[in-house]
Amino acid sequence: EAGVTQSPTHLIKTRGQQATLRCSPISGHTSVYWYQQALGLGLQFLLWYDEGEERNRGNFPPRFSGRQFPNYSSELNVNALELEDSALYLCASTSHGIMNFGPGTRLLVL
Amino acid sequence: EDQVTQSPEALRLQEGESSSLNCSYTVSGLRGLFWYRQDPGKGPEFLFTLYSAGEEKEKERLKATLTKKESFLHITAPKPEDSATYLCAFAYSGAGSYQLTFGKGTKLSVIP
Numbered sequence: 001e002a003g004v005t006q007s008p009t010h011l012i013k014t015r016g017q018q019a020t021l022r023c024s025p026i027s028g029h030t031s032v033y034w035y036q037q038a039l040g041l042g043l044q045f046l047l048w049y050d051e052g053e054e055r056n057r058g059n060f061p062p063r064f065s066g067r068q069f070p071n072y073s074s075e076l077n078v079n080a081l082e083l084e085d086s087a088l089y090l091c092a093s094t095s096h097g098i099m100n101f102g103p104g105t106r107l108l109v110l
Numbered sequence: 111e112d113q114v115t116q117s118p119e120a121l122r123l124q125e126g127e128s129s130s131l132n133c134s135y136t137v138s139g140l141r142g143l144f145w146y147r148q149d150p151g152k153g154p155e156f157l158f159t160l161y162s163a164g165e166e167k168e169k170e171r172l173k174a175t176l177t178k179k180e181s182f183l184h185i186t187a188p189k190p191e192d193s194a195t196y197l198c199a200f201a202y203s204g205a206g207s208y209q210l211t212f213g214k215g216t217k218l219s220v221i222p
Contacts, residue, residue, distance in 0.1 A: 004153075033209065042214035043154075043197070056209060090153050097142065099210055101153035 002027065004102035006091050012108045013081050021076040021105045025093030031055075032074040033099065034066065038087040046089075049074055081109045113137075116198050116213035123188055123220050131183040131216045133198030141201040143181050144210060145174050148195045157183075157196075188220045 005024045013019050025032050034046040045058035049068035057064075063079040078085055088104045114135045123129055135143065142161050146154035158167045160176035167174050171192065173184040183196055195217045199210040 035212075040214075043199075043210075043212040045209055045211070048209055088151070092153075097159060098156050099144070100156065101146075103153045104151075106151070 004091055004093055004100055006089075006102040006105050008105060009103065010106045010108070012110065014110050015081055015083060017081050019078045019081060019085075019107055021078075021089050021091075021107070022073065023076070023091030023102060024073045025091075026095060026100060029093035029095060030072050031094055032068055032072065033092045033094075034074070034076050035090045035092065035101075036060075036087045037090060037104070038084070043090065047076070078107075083109050085109050114198055114200055114211055114213040116196075116216050118216060119214070120217045121219070123185075123218065125189060125220055125222050126187045128184070128186045128188070130185070131196055131198075131218070133181040133183070133213060134179060135181070135198075135200050136179075137200050137202045137211075139202050143176055144199045144201070145181070145183055146197040146199065148197055148215070150195075154197055185218070188218075190220045190222050193218055193220045 007022045031050040033048050035043045036046050037043050047066050048056045052068050066076040068074045086109045088106050090101050090104045092099045092101045117132045142159050144159050145157040147157055148154040158174040163178045165176050171186050175182045195215040197212055197215045199212040201210055
């Protein structure tokens with residue numbers, strides 16, 4: 001069974017630009033979770049999508065948004081990038097109560 | 111406020127020197143306590159889920175236990191390849207079905 005995949009692995013942007021991160025869940029999984037892992041802050045919950053709908057979001061500003069496609073893959077968009085958005089962005093899907101994470105996208109904002 | 115605190119932040123052990131990592135949590139309606147291992151620059155890797163006080167699970171040199179307010183990850187005779195950051199997280203009723211709240215982790219270094 002293939003795991004959660006994410007692309008790109010690394011992304012470098014400048015302040016004010018937009019970033020788009022992509023995630024494909026494990027085949028058959030309908031829920032996708034996004035987390036941000038900034039240095040020293042631990043994993044922070046960003047967004048949860050299930051069956052194409054946004055089900056919950058964490059304490060992040062509206063410039064963090066996303067969507068889930070009919071094939072259950074997902075996209076995270078970050079608008080008006082700020083320096084503090086530099087982090088590892090992790091996507092996960094769940095099976096039998098276990099959250100399986102992808103390898104992450106490392107976003108660097110200069 | 112629901113939260114999870116891990117201690118210590120960092121731990122250095124000699125190879126073979128057993129120890130424990132602590133995870134204290136405050137939550138109403140615990141649905142599961144999770145342990146993950148994370149290597150630098152990679153996504154967390156699932157280790158254990160515990161659901162009720164008194165439950166224990168083992169995997170190789172690792173053993174996780176759960177009380178009503180804490181979970182411990184015991185590492186017996188660690189090897190250098192056990193070096194990683196260990197994350198604790200909980201799922202609670204009222205949130206998303208498997209939305210997890212994470213601690214900041216314990217960075218374990220095992221010295222040969």
